[in-house]
Amino acid sequence: MKSYTKLLLLFLATTMVISCGNADDDVNFGLNTGGDGLGKGIPVDDCLNFPESDLVLSIQEQFVTPPGKVSIFFKVSDTDGNPVPGLTADQFTIYEQGRNDACFNTISTSESLARISPNSQIFTNNTLLVLDLSNSVLSSSLEELQAATTSFINNVMPATPSESFQMAIYWFDGENVLHLLNDLSPNREELTAAINGITTDISNDPSTDLYGAVIKSTDKASELLAASTQGGKIGAASVVIFTDGTDQASRFTQEAAQQKVDNANPNIAFFTIGLGAEIDTQVLSDIGKTFSVFAGNKEELETTFNDISFRVSQQANSFYLFEYCSPKRDGSGENNLAIQVRDGSRQGAVQTKFSADGFTGGCE
Incomplete structure (x- = not known):
């Protein structure tokens, strides 16, 4: 029998969006592979x-x-x-x-x-949606980001709330903080309301602390996974990071962020979504080791978010x-x-x- 952990490399290209899958290993939601x-x-x-x-x-x-x-x-x-x-x-x-x-x-x-x-009594799946709300996003593509993330929430979260499928939304700018927008919730409407509540004056620092956001969101995913697998449960987590640029704050190094991702629990999946011409696709591909997608402009954002949501949902529902x-x-x-x-x-x-x-x- 062929091994189900065979390395997978997906390249998808359309006229609207360029996306690339760069999984170095399939998302290992199960604790037992044998x-x-x-x-x-x-x-x-x-x-x-x-x-x-x-x-x-x-x-x-x-x-x-x-x-x-x-x-x-x-x-x-x-x-x-x-x-x-x-x-x-x-x-x-x-x-x-x-x-x-x-x-x-x-x-x-x-x-x-x-x-x-x-399977809620033995399985739990948490998703962390982490959004870049630096000045470049807020000033030029906030409306498109809100529409795309709303679509993402509706695709990933069950229509009927279940405690075994929850999502938290965080955001970052230039501060040394991973800001909480909405705590872990199984409710689509609550999460969507939080997205719609984002305003252009939410941020006080126009810079981008991308590497800090990667490190902090990985730590939070690790904590959630540890908590959700107590009492004999099987758990998984997904970290989905959106950005339209590179790290500008220089508070943390690329190596430190990548090491955090590479050393994370294998039951944490990492996805990245990049927008525009200022992103570093290689950096985002390495951080989004499960899958990454890149949009050339803000009109393509919903397509890219849908691409990621499809993969997150498929994994959880298998x-x-x-x-x-x-x-x-x-x-x-x-x-x-x-x-x-x-x-x-x-x-x-x-x-x-x-x-x-x-x-x-x-x-x-």
Whole structure:
């Protein structure tokens, strides 16, 4: 099986916007990658005779709940590491193998009440949107930035607020401060109102402390990730930085900012958006190691923000909590489990095991 952490380099060019993907590694939201990128899972038994996988199921966590429910939390990617969102329960097939079975038996997804369930109880995803509000932005492209960031919020945040998907908005200028515009929130309307409340006189320093913003936002993302993964939860964070120029404050070095990004927890993704002719695309590509986009003028801002929001959303929505009621019962011991997913012509599978100790009827 190909490794799901294969290096990925995307170059996208259109007449409206030039964008480049420069991921040195796929966003590793899962805490477990394991062999072949399967996390806590293993390759499926040869007796199933499955074809070579086009999709990779990386098991992040699994548990059983009386009287007989089996829950598997996993990420689905293609073999190049690209996330696969939007799968439904009917695209999965369950196979079980007990101690009396030579191979696996198919379990009916309808009879087993198989379903994709909300994963908020075990997974949390935080996004930090960090905006350059130095004088050049406020004086020439504030209206376009507000429209673009509003679109970004609507694309990334679920329409129905969920505590497992939250966003905070920060901004920077020339001061040695990462200013808070809106604290972590799951609410689209609250975040949008904060964006619409930005005025041209919000900043008192016309310079640009880009490297300071990178360092401080990485620290904040690290703190959020540490807090959100307490109690056995699995967490991820994304830092999305917008600027229309280079660092002018010279308070911190490029090397210090890059080192902070490179040494950050691998479950923090870094995206950058650059506007205009004064940006340093190489610096922004290095900082935005997950993906970066560049707009030639302010009219292209919404397109670039949408490009980034698509990737942030895809990553978060490629995690699934799959649950079903097993027909195995108490006394059957430890059983093997295989899950296969089909998405059009593509398929992939993973194998694990579970104990049926205490299992009885009555699972819903």
